[in-house]
Amino acid sequence: MNESIAIFPLLTLFWWATQAGALAAGEAVANATLTRLAAVQPAEAHATMITPLADRGQKATVLFFLTTECSVGNGYAPEIARIVQEYQKRGVTCYGVYAHETAAAVTRHLKDYALPFSGVLDPKLQLARLTGATVTPEACILSPDSRVLYRGRIDDRAVKPGTVRAEPSVRDLRLSLDAVLAGKPVPQPVTRAIGCYLDLPAPEK
Amino acid sequence: MPYRPVLRSLALLLLWPAALAAAEKRPVTFSEDIAPLVFSNCAACHRPGQIGPFALTDYESVKRRAKLIAEVTEDRTMPPWHADPGVVAYSNDRSLTKEQIALFSDWLAAGTPEGDPAKTPVLPEIKDGWQMGPPDQIATMPEAFTVPAEGRDIYRKFTIPLNLDKDTWVKGIEFHPGDPRVVHHILYYLDTTGKAREMDAKDPKPGFGGMSQSNGEFRYIGGWDVGTQPVELPYGLRWFIPKGSDLVVQVHYHPIGKETTDQSSVGFHYSDEPTAKPWSIIPVPPHFGMMQGIDIPAGEKEHIEKASFTIPEDCTIFSVNAHAHYLGKRMEMSATFPDGSTRWLLKTSNWDFKWQEDYAFKDPIKLPAGTRLDVLMSYDNSAENPANPTKPPKRVIWGPSTTDEMGVITLSAIFETKEQKEATHQALRVYLANQMIDRLLEGSETVFGQVRGQIGAADQNKASKNLEAARAPLLALDFDKDSKLSSAERIPAIAYILQGAFIKNLGAIGFD
Numbered sequence: 001m002n003e004s005i006a007i008f009p010l011l012t013l014f015w016w017a018t019q020a021g022a023l024a025a026g027e028a029v030a031n032a033t034l035t036r037l038a039a040v041q042p043a044e045a046h047a048t049m050i051t052p053l054a055d056r057g058q059k060a061t062v063l064f065f066l067t068t069e070c071s072v073g074n075g076y077a078p079e080i081a082r083i084v085q086e087y088q089k090r091g092v093t094c095y096g097v098y099a100h101e102t103a104a105a106v107t108r109h110l111k112d113y114a115l116p117f118s119g120v121l122d123p124k125l126q127l128a129r130l131t132g133a134t135v136t137p138e139a140c141i142l143s144p145d146s147r148v149l150y151r152g153r154i155d156d157r158a159v160k161p162g163t164v165r166a167e168p169s170v171r172d173l174r175l176s177l178d179a180v181l182a183g184k185p186v187p188q189p190v191t192r193a194i195g196c197y198l199d200l201p202a203p204e205k
Numbered sequence: 206m207p208y209r210p211v212l213r214s215l216a217l218l219l220l221w222p223a224a225l226a227a228a229e230k231r232p233v234t235f236s237e238d239i240a241p242l243v244f245s246n247c248a249a250c251h252r253p254g255q256i257g258p259f260a261l262t263d264y265e266s267v268k269r270r271a272k273l274i275a276e277v278t279e280d281r282t283m284p285p286w287h288a289d290p291g292v293v294a295y296s297n298d299r300s301l302t303k304e305q306i307a308l309f310s311d312w313l314a315a316g317t318p319e320g321d322p323a324k325t326p327v328l329p330e331i332k333d334g335w336q337m338g339p340p341d342q343i344a345t346m347p348e349a350f351t352v353p354a355e356g357r358d359i360y361r362k363f364t365i366p367l368n369l370d371k372d373t374w375v376k377g378i379e380f381h382p383g384d385p386r387v388v389h390h391i392l393y394y395l396d397t398t399g400k401a402r403e404m405d406a407k408d409p410k411p412g413f414g415g416m417s418q419s420n421g422e423f424r425y426i427g428g429w430d431v432g433t434q435p436v437e438l439p440y441g442l443r444w445f446i447p448k449g450s451d452l453v454v455q456v457h458y459h460p461i462g463k464e465t466t467d468q469s470s471v472g473f474h475y476s477d478e479p480t481a482k483p484w485s486i487i488p489v490p491p492h493f494g495m496m497q498g499i500d501i502p503a504g505e506k507e508h509i510e511k512a513s514f515t516i517p518e519d520c521t522i523f524s525v526n527a528h529a530h531y532l533g534k535r536m537e538m539s540a541t542f543p544d545g546s547t548r549w550l551l552k553t554s555n556w557d558f559k560w561q562e563d564y565a566f567k568d569p570i571k572l573p574a575g576t577r578l579d580v581l582m583s584y585d586n587s588a589e590n591p592a593n594p595t596k597p598p599k600r601v602i603w604g605p606s607t608t609d610e611m612g613v614i615t616l617s618a619i620f621e622t623k624e625q626k627e628a629t630h631q632a633l634r635v636y637l638a639n640q641m642i643d644r645l646l647e648g649s650e651t652v653f654g655q656v657r658g659q660i661g662a663a664d665q666n667k668a669s670k671n672l673e674a675a676r677a678p679l680l681a682l683d684f685d686k687d688s689k690l691s692s693a694e695r696i697p698a699i700a701y702i703l704q705g706a707f708i709k710n711l712g713a714i715g716f717d
Contacts, residue, residue, distance in 0.1 A: 071258035074462035078355040100269065113463045114354075159591040161273065162282040162559075166357055166594050197272040 032130050032146040039095070039118040040103045042110035047103045052095050052120050052127070055144040059091035060180050062173070063127055064117075064154075065138045065198065066096050068109040072158050072195035073137035077113035079154060080137070084116050087177050095120050097127050099198050128198050138193035139173045141180055150176035152191030160194060233312040234320025235264050242305055243267055243274075244328050246284050249432060252331070256385045256431050262328055268317045275309040285432065285560045292552045294567035299432065336435050337379050340472030342367065344452050348411040349468040352387045352458045357594065358559070359458040360607060362394075363412040364401040365471070366451050374443035377474040378427065379435035383467040387458050390430035390561045393471070394423035394453040395446055401453045412456075423453050424713050425486070430561045437474070439523060440569075440619060441481030445717045459559075483626040484619045485715035489514045489538065489580045491633045492711060493528065493611040496640035498649045499603040501532065501586045501610060508532075508584040510612055515577045517632040518625035520618040522572055524565040525551045527582075529612045531558050531592045532601065535583035538614040543575040550578075551614060558592065569619070582612040602651045626715070633714050638702040642690060645676050655707075662704030 033054045038047040053061060064080055066073050084094045096119045098106045106119035122128065131140040131148050141150040155168035176186045233239070243251075243261050251257030261267050267274070277283040278301055286300040312318075344365040352359065382388035396402075401423065404413040426444045429435070438444070454471060490497050490512040501508040527536035536556040541547045551564060586598050594608050595601075601610045620626040641660070644652035653672045660675055678701060682694045690698055702708060 069259035071461065074258070075355065075460070077462035160280065160282065161277055163591050165591045167596055169596070196270070199269050 032142075035126055035130070037120050037122055037126070038103065039120045040107045040110070041118055042107065042115065045104050045107040047121065050118065050120070052093075052097075052118075053130075053142060053146050056093070058093040058144060060093075060144070060149065060177065061142045062087070062092060062094045062177070063097050063120075063131060063133070063140045063142070064094065065128060065133045065136050065140070066098055066109075066119075067136040067196055067198075068098070068101055068105050070136050070196035072161055072164075074113060075164060076137050076154055076157075077115060079157075081114055081116055083154070083173060083177075087181075088116075090181055092177060092181070097122050097133075099123065099125050099128060125198060125200060128200065133193075134198055134200060135193040135195050136198060137195050141173075141176055141186070143180075148189075149180055150186050150189055152188075153193045158194040161196070232315045232318060233308050234315075234318050234324075235267065235312070236320035236322055236325040238308050238320075239267060239312050240264075240325045242301070242308065244326055246299060246301060247274075248328060249331065249434070254385065256382075256388070258386075264319050264322070264325070268319075271309070271313045271317045275313050278306045278309050281555075285557075285562070287553045287556055287560060287562060288564055289552045289554050292549050293564070295564045296567045297433070297563075297565045335379055335381070335472055337377050337437070337472070337474060340379060341475040342473045343470050344473065345470040346383070346411070346454070346468045349383065349466040350411045350456075350458075351464060351466050352384070353460055354462055354464045355460050357607065358389070358460070360455060361412045361414060361458065362401070362404075362453050362455045364396070364405040364451050364453055366402075367446065367473075369446060369448050369450065371448050373446045373448070374476040374479050375426075375438075375446055375473055376443055376476040377435065377437040378429075378444075379472040379474070380429040381470040381472065383469045384465050386461050387465055387467055388431075388469060389457040389459045389559060390428060391457070391469075392428040392455040392561070393426045394455070395426060395450040396423045396453050397447050397450050399451075401451050424717070426716070428561060428563070430563075433563075439565075441478070442484050442619065443476050443478070443480035445480070447717070457559075457561075482619045482621065483623045484617065485626050485630065487514070487516065487520075487522070487578070487616040487618050487629065487715070488613045488633070489578050489615075490613060490640065491637050491714055493603075493613045494582075495603060495611070495655065496637050496644060496652060497603065497612065498640075498644045498647070498652050499584075499601075499610050499612065500649075500651055501584050501601040503598040503600050504587055506585060506587045506589075507534070508586060510582045510584070512580045512582075513577055514580075514633070514636055515575060516572055516629060518574050518620065518628050520572050520620050520625065520629065521569045522550070522566065522616045522618045523569045524563050524617045525614065526561065526563045527551060527553065527556060527612075527614045528561070529556065529558060529582060529584070530607060530610050531594045532584040532586050532590065532610055533558055533582065533612065534585045534590075535581060536612075536614060537581040538616075539579050540570070540572060541577040541579065543573055550616070563617075572618075578616075580614050582614070584610060584612075603655075630714050634703060634708055634711075635699055637711075637714075638699045638708060639695065641702055641707075642679060642695065642698050645672070645679060646689065648672060648676075656705075659706035659710070661701040 034051065035053060036049050036051050039050045040047050088094060094117045096115055096117055098119055099122050103121060106121060110119050132151055133140055137154060139154050140148055143149055152172060154173045155171040157165050157168040159165060172191050179186045247261045251259060251261035253260055284299045290300060344367060346363045350361060378393060380391050452471060497510055499510060525538060533556050536551065536553045538550045539547055540550055586601055588598055603609060603611055641656060650672060653675055661678055679698055682698050683690060684694060
């Protein structure tokens with residue numbers, strides 16, 4: 001069933017965010033903490049409004065940009081679930097961010113792929129634009145004051161769509177999170193994520 | 206700002222020729238350019254309930270994937286087809302031409318316009334259920350197999366009793382995946398020895414493991430891979446199923462990120478008529494390169510294996526396929542005819558173990574007796590090869606498991622008489638015996654490891670307990686003492702090996 005949900009963000013995006021384009025990592029995203037979006041849980045399709053980037057005392061926030069139908073992203077689901085479980089214990093808050101999906105589809109996806117976080121519905125690609133994410137799966141680490149500390153691949157397992165290594169050799173997201181939690185600089189703040197593309201509108205001419 | 210309109214007119218004048226050229230060339234649209242391509246080349250798999258991870262069945266779904274489609278068609282990841290473009294004409298070619306591929310990037314650059322929806326072709330319908338009609342017998346996996354959420358691809362064999370009380374001819378086989386999202390390809394075998402049941406019973410999970418195509422024990426009768434529409438065998442040909450055979454289905458599963466179960470079915474279409482002509486396979490090198498002495502050093506970027514087989518009898522070939530494991534890279538076969546002319550039969554520069562296509566020649570090719578088949582197979586055992594299953598790379602030798610290698614290019618061939626077919630099978634056995642002689646004389650420990658105790662007529666686990674002992678009867682035939690066997694010296698050596706348990710136990714080298 002194509003469930004239409006009549007939930008829209010209460011605050012629309014500030015005009016500067018649309019103008020900002022892809023931000024460089026480390027750049028502060030002003031007012032990002034106010035972005036309010038609908039989110040669903042694995043068990044219930046009922047959406048609630050949340051402010052995913054608000055400072056609640058978390059050491060960092062990780063956004064996983066996902067689509068329900070991308071085989072590259074779905075192949076990463078078990079690793080994403082492990083990262084969430086391990087790093088949430090260490091004070092990191094994680095969300096799945098879905099741009100082009102209904103609440104029902106996201107709820108089903110979280111449940112089917114055993115993803116232990118809230119699925120944020122981002123139909124206007126606000127979080128993608130705030131962080132510069134363009135691909136699914138793509139991970140972003142944000143500081144409590146919404147600086148993008150890392151943006152890119154989860155690890156180097158995916159070489160291109162259809163070609164995946166048996167084992168990754170660099171686990172970029174884990175390395176970056178370890179650095180952030182240790183108060184050290186992230187070794188490589190931007191990497192290229194491999195997978196499907198977010199349907200971002202062409203930049204204004 | 207009165208000067209602005211003037212400037213604008215000037216600019217327009219200057220740009221006029223460019224604008225005119227652009228107007229002449231109709232922009233690429235979904236309805237007229239993209240939909241016909243996507244509907245006929247992608248949508249058979251990319252539709253709900255099929256293996257394609259997302260549907261490509263209308264403007265919205267294709268538009269959303271436009272960038273990904275442009276990328277994966279450009280590097281020829283999709284549609285899956287691995288023969289080099291423009292070398293050999295195949296009737297089941299699903300690749301796109303350069304011009305077709307360019308349309309996707311042009312469409313993306315144009316902003317993915319829909320065009321006139323009235324001009325969009327109708328999506329070809331694929332009916333539910335058995336495509337070839339109701340089968341005469343449906344063989345279903347006795348138990349569902351659980352495919353885990355992640356990890357390496359799984360190659361699993363399942364034994365299904367067919368309970369046929371008489372020898373039977375088959376004109377077509379159709380595969381029905383239980384969960385199409387995880388089933389990548391299938392190979393069918395027949396077992397008349399009861400060995401498959403034994404192996405199945407020994408393995409606690411449903412089915413039994415292993416990637417090898419036959420181990421020599423089972424009779425290969427074709428397969429299916431993703432995207433292939435089931436059709437009746439061509440030219441009135443039939444597969445032969447001896448009574449009492451068990452069907453052994455080898456399934457290649459690809460984990461998709463969540464655990465799922467599969468219980469697939471195979472539909473058989475039987476025939477009252479026997480095969481119109483004798484036919485078989487011509488595998489070069491025979492038995493998956495078992496006696497080729499494949500031994501790939503760790504880290505070697507391009508390891509090359511070559512094999513040449515001269516066919517002893519006239520035949521007509523109608524399809525070709527290649528088989529290797531994860532490291533396989535180039536798979537090539539050419540034919541050199543008795544008049545000296547040559548042609549390609551298969552050329553794949555980027556072979557991919559994940560796809561097991563059978564390439565059907567557009568027109569059957571006549572191979573006169575004396576035609577030489579030259580095979581080249583290359584392997585990439587470097588750490589840079591993303592398909593390499595071992596990290597860091599290790600030395601890889603011939604063997605049946607996923608981390609071993611093998612290699613063969615196989616033709617499907619039609620003969621006029623049974624005698625021609627049998628003579629071709631015999632020539633393949635002799636070829637294998639010759640390979641064994643060469644490897645033993647070279648001192649190949651890996652080949653010796655496979656044939657120990659079963660080489661020659663008198664060899665009953667004692668004559669060849671070590672490599673030196675195995676070489677002794679061969680070297681005894683080396684009358685001119687040049688440490689090689691000439692063709693004359695080989696005659697008794699081949700006879701000796703053909704009597705041995707190894708060749709005798711290999712079972713069918715081709716089809717019955």
